Amino acid sequence: AQKITQTQPGMFVQEKEAVTLDCTYDTSDQSYGLFWYKQPSSGEMIFLIYQGSYDEQNATEGRYSLNFQKARKSANLVISASQLGDSAMYFCAMREFYTGTASKLTFGTGTRLQVTL
Amino acid sequence: NAGVTQTPKFRILKIGQSMTLQCTQDMNHNYMYWYRQDPGMGLKLIYYSVGAGITDKGEVPNGYNVSRSTTEDFPLRLELAAPSQTSVYFCAIVGSNTEAFFGQGTRLTVV
Numbered sequence: 001a002q003k004i005t006q007t008q009p010g011m012f013v014q015e016k017e018a019v020t021l022d023c024t025y026d027t028s029d030q031s032y033g034l035f036w037y038k039q040p041s042s043g044e045m046i047f048l049i050y051q052g053s054y055d056e057q058n059a060t061e062g063r064y065s066l067n068f069q070k071a072r073k074s075a076n077l078v079i080s081a082s083q084l085g086d087s088a089m090y091f092c093a094m095r096e097f098y099t100g101t102a103s104k105l106t107f108g109t110g111t112r113l114q115v116t117l
Numbered sequence: 118n119a120g121v122t123q124t125p126k127f128r129i130l131k132i133g134q135s136m137t138l139q140c141t142q143d144m145n146h147n148y149m150y151w152y153r154q155d156p157g158m159g160l161k162l163i164y165y166s167v168g169a170g171i172t173d174k175g176e177v178p179n180g181y182n183v184s185r186s187t188t189e190d191f192p193l194r195l196e197l198a199a200p201s202q203t204s205v206y207f208c209a210i211v212g213s214n215t216e217a218f219f220g221q222g223t224r225l226t227v228v
Contacts, residue, residue: 033215035217037219043205043221043222043224044219044221044222045207045209045219045222047217047218047219050215052215091159091160093217095211095217104150104162104165104175105150105160105162105209105211105217106162107152107159107160107161108159109158109159110158110159
């Protein structure tokens with residue numbers, strides 16, 4: 001079973017609008033963390049936002065917020081007031097803290113976001 | 118990205134050649150990882166290390182080897198390059214729960 005599922009291969013959003021990128025995850029651990037990364041066409045992986053499984057409030061970082069619904073095992077990224085520079089690939093990732101000793105980051109397949117005028 | 122240096126940035130290898138991808142960090146983190154990213158795909162874990170002297174296989178380890186003699190360095194070795202190893206390789210470090218940083222990546226082409 002996929003540990004991280006991103007069901008939207010591609011998304012379009014108009015400039016200045018908000019957009020939600022979906023991410024669902026699968027884990028039996030109680031302690032885990034969820035990350036979102038942005039990968040522009042230049043290829044680097046840019047950390048955006050983090051949500052811990054025990055965090056009671058949704059994480060926010062500037063125009064990025066994470067809509068964390070623990071019971072549904074979803075961690076959707078919300079980008080408000082989209083800008084042309086937001087056009088990129090976005091990856092959701094999970095780190096399980098008690099599975100073995102690895103504390104590995106597992107990635108979804110990504111969503112390509114295109115911001116239009 | 119802060120504290121993680123990968124070299125080289127680009128490399129073209131002939132089938133059967135070998136090479137080492139270097140990854141160095143200056144953040145004193147124990148957890149280090151090597152990922153590969155094939156075109157249009159997500160990242161797959163090749164090998165990882167939870168500290169000096171300790172390494173383990175990830176999801177796609179075949180054709181690669183690693184070592185971790187120091188906290189700072191985590192080189193990835195390709196012994197007999199194959200076209201299937203054409204990919205972009207990322208080294209990553211994980212510190213505290215909320216910290217996970219990537220190197221700039223190495224774009225490898227095997228011809």
